[in-house]
Amino acid sequence: MDYFLTEEQKMIQDLARQVAEEKVLPLRAELDENEEFSREIIKHFADADLLGLGIPEEYGGMGMGVFEQILATEQVARVCCGTAVTFGSGGLGAMPIIYYGSKEQKQKYLPDVASGKKLTAFALTESTAGSDASGIQTTAVRDGDEYVLNGTKQWITNAAEAEIYCVVAITDRSKGPRGSSIFVVEKGDSGFEFGKKEKKMGIRTSTTGELIFNDCRIPADRLISREGMGFIIAMKALDLSRPGVGILGVGLSQGAMEVAIEFAQTRIQFGRPIIAQQAVQHILADMATNIEAGRALIYAITKYIDSGAKNISKVSAMAKLFPTDMAMQITTNAVQILGGHGYMREYPVEKMMRDSKILQIFEGTNQIQRNVIGQELNKQFSSRKNKG
Amino acid sequence: MDILVCIKQVPDTKDIKLDPETNTLKREGVESIVNPFDMYAVETALMLKDEWGGTVRAVTMGPPQAEQALREVVSYGVDEVALFSDRAFAGADTWATAYTLAKGIRKLGDFDLIICGKQAVDGDTAQVGPGLAQQLDLPFITFVRRIVKIELDSRTMVVERLMDDGYDVVETSLPALLTVVKEINELRVPSLKGKMKAKKIDIPIYSAADLEVDPDSVGLTGSYTQVIEVFAPKPRGNRIILEGETEEQVEKLLNGLTKDKVLSVKID
Numbered sequence: 001m002d003y004f005l006t007e008e009q010k011m012i013q014d015l016a017r018q019v020a021e022e023k024v025l026p027l028r029a030e031l032d033e034n035e036e037f038s039r040e041i042i043k044h045f046a047d048a049d050l051l052g053l054g055i056p057e058e059y060g061g062m063g064m065g066v067f068e069q070i071l072a073t074e075q076v077a078r079v080c081c082g083t084a085v086t087f088g089s090g091g092l093g094a095m096p097i098i099y100y101g102s103k104e105q106k107q108k109y110l111p112d113v114a115s116g117k118k119l120t121a122f123a124l125t126e127s128t129a130g131s132d133a134s135g136i137q138t139t140a141v142r143d144g145d146e147y148v149l150n151g152t153k154q155w156i157t158n159a160a161e162a163e164i165y166c167v168v169a170i171t172d173r174s175k176g177p178r179g180s181s182i183f184v185v186e187k188g189d190s191g192f193e194f195g196k197k198e199k200k201m202g203i204r205t206s207t208t209g210e211l212i213f214n215d216c217r218i219p220a221d222r223l224i225s226r227e228g229m230g231f232i233i234a235m236k237a238l239d240l241s242r243p244g245v246g247i248l249g250v251g252l253s254q255g256a257m258e259v260a261i262e263f264a265q266t267r268i269q270f271g272r273p274i275i276a277q278q279a280v281q282h283i284l285a286d287m288a289t290n291i292e293a294g295r296a297l298i299y300a301i302t303k304y305i306d307s308g309a310k311n312i313s314k315v316s317a318m319a320k321l322f323p324t325d326m327a328m329q330i331t332t333n334a335v336q337i338l339g340g341h342g343y344m345r346e347y348p349v350e351k352m353m354r355d356s357k358i359l360q361i362f363e364g365t366n367q368i369q370r371n372v373i374g375q376e377l378n379k380q381f382s383s384r385k386n387k388g
Numbered sequence: 389m390d391i392l393v394c395i396k397q398v399p400d401t402k403d404i405k406l407d408p409e410t411n412t413l414k415r416e417g418v419e420s421i422v423n424p425f426d427m428y429a430v431e432t433a434l435m436l437k438d439e440w441g442g443t444v445r446a447v448t449m450g451p452p453q454a455e456q457a458l459r460e461v462v463s464y465g466v467d468e469v470a471l472f473s474d475r476a477f478a479g480a481d482t483w484a485t486a487y488t489l490a491k492g493i494r495k496l497g498d499f500d501l502i503i504c505g506k507q508a509v510d511g512d513t514a515q516v517g518p519g520l521a522q523q524l525d526l527p528f529i530t531f532v533r534r535i536v537k538i539e540l541d542s543r544t545m546v547v548e549r550l551m552d553d554g555y556d557v558v559e560t561s562l563p564a565l566l567t568v569v570k571e572i573n574e575l576r577v578p579s580l581k582g583k584m585k586a587k588k589i590d591i592p593i594y595s596a597a598d599l600e601v602d603p604d605s606v607g608l609t610g611s612y613t614q615v616i617e618v619f620a621p622k623p624r625g626n627r628i629i630l631e632g633e634t635e636e637q638v639e640k641l642l643n644g645l646t647k648d649k650v651l652s653v654k655i656d
Contacts, residue, residue, distance in 0.1 A: 022575075047576060048577045
């Protein structure tokens with residue numbers, strides 16, 4: 001399907017595909033098996049200028065929109081969803097700085113992010129704060145020219161690998177969600193340590209772990225924006241990054257479908273390739289139709305976001321919800337088409353099926369996405385003039 | 389370090405086909421690529437530039453569409469490129485090609501190092517690199533698999549040269565010409581900025597007149613070798629691999645040879 005991409009957009013898409021096929025594909029099975037994160041792969045993306053796509057040009061990036069970023073992410077996810085998670089979460093980690101950082105903060109951090117010298121991570125989740133972000137326990141207390149952080153973040157993508165962490169902490173508990181703030185914490189700051197590295201079901205080529213703040217002292221100028229803005233910034237960053245999770249579902253599904261088609265064309269049963277069976281054709285037809293629908297949805301929504309749209313919570317939730325539920329179904333069906341072969345690690349579809357489950361869970365579970373969409377609909381239809 | 393890389397545009401060998409009537413390469417619909425070995429030459433040059441600074445230039449001799457190959461290497465980080473193109477260059481053998489490249493390279497200036505791929509995948513001669521070095525009166529080392537060290541002060545370099553049964557360690561003065569094998573490095577990926585530059589870059593084209601070549605030394609006229617015939621080798625006959633104990637194998641072999649009437653006597 002031709003989405004009438006500009007020459008530049010086509011270039012980004014082709015390049016991301018090339019890096020994924022040349023540098024990620026030969027390693028994905030081994031990295032997945034060993035639960036290994038490869039900094040070298042990330043460097044290839046940085047060298048290709050793809051890590052700085054969303055970073056403004058004045059800070060060494062390419063100054064592209066969300067649409068161009070998801071075009072690249074889709075191609076990475078087609079080959080390896082775990083690698084695409086690392087690729088994409090670097091974007092989420094940088095977003096608070098890009099959108100709310102001071103000029104000094106941008107100058108200090110963004111060029112190194114664009115060049116791949118430093119990786120970023122976004123730290124919101126805690127053991128008591130998952131879907132309910134108000135359960136955050138981590139605190140930041142002002143002490144002269146410093147803030148002192150205490151608490152533990154869990155399930156943080158790029159933990160221990162990243163150099164720059166955007167951490168959400170409570171600065172005034174009495175104000176509820178309005179009492180949280182975001183700070184930049186650097187690897188090596190005193191009192192900042194890494195806890196256990198998680199063993200995961202899927203996306204094992206990305207790394208997930210614990211951040212421990214034990215009287216962690218950071219200079220006061222690490223505060224992003226001002227005190228109390230934590231929740232707003234986090235929500236904005238998540239709104240902008242959710243289509244990036246949705247596109248993982250599209251890319252992953254595309255990769256799974258391609259494997260399934262190739263297998264169905266070559267696997268002979270009852271004297272002919274199994275793709276000759278309508279039962280198989282129908283599964284593939286549903287896959288292709290859903291993938292195209294998911295892709296079209298995300299492309300349209302990200303273009304809408306890039307147009308400067310203000311209230312994007314509903315559409316960004318939709319862009320995450322549909323393609324990720326779809327990916328779980330498509331990857332499961334891809335394993336089904338490959339049958340016994342699909343269940344074996346020799347073929348990539350079992351990895352794809354394991355990788356897809358997380359997409360329905362992280363960056364807001366798909367139940368939370370439905371809440372967001374439902375609440376927005378309620379709001380929209382409560383005021384008569386905004387109907388439709 | 390100022391480095392020059394020679395590249396060649398070749399048909400993608402993944403889908404090469406011969407016309408059974410004429411026994412020539414079918415060119416229609418076959419995609420052109422940069423000769424894969426030349427990409428390792430480009431990567432070697434870029435790695436040396438990363439380490440020592442300087443510039444990397446690439447040249448090719450070929451038809452106007454060969455500029456696509458030059459744009460491709462720009463996307464990987466090559467700074468400047470030049471195309472040597474003229475109808476008079478057509479049909480050149482390796483000698484005429486080396487002569488033309490040498491004339492062009494002299495026009496472009498001085499280089500510390502010239503790097504070529506070990507051979508092109510279409511012609512497979514591996515002669516242009518050494519021929520070019522002779523024309524330029526440079527020392528050359530073929531089949532380089534590793535650059536051990538470079539000393540810019542004394543203008544020398546040491547490399548490892550891949551051999552059938554191991555490798556040679558060779559030292560040369562600079563400037564020199566190397567041809568490289570694929571073992572020398574792993575290709576990088578192009579960059580977005582490189583691709584954007586590649587799209588826009590102005591590629592100077594040098595004609596026979598620009599290069600002030602001797603008309604009798606270029607193209608088909610200047611070629612010492614003439615292609616009389618191109619043909620596909622006959623497919624090999626069936627092969628049978630005998631298995632089992634030695635005596636069993638001898639028995640099978642004898643039976644087979646007797647059956648096919650290679651041997652007419654039955655030996656007891």
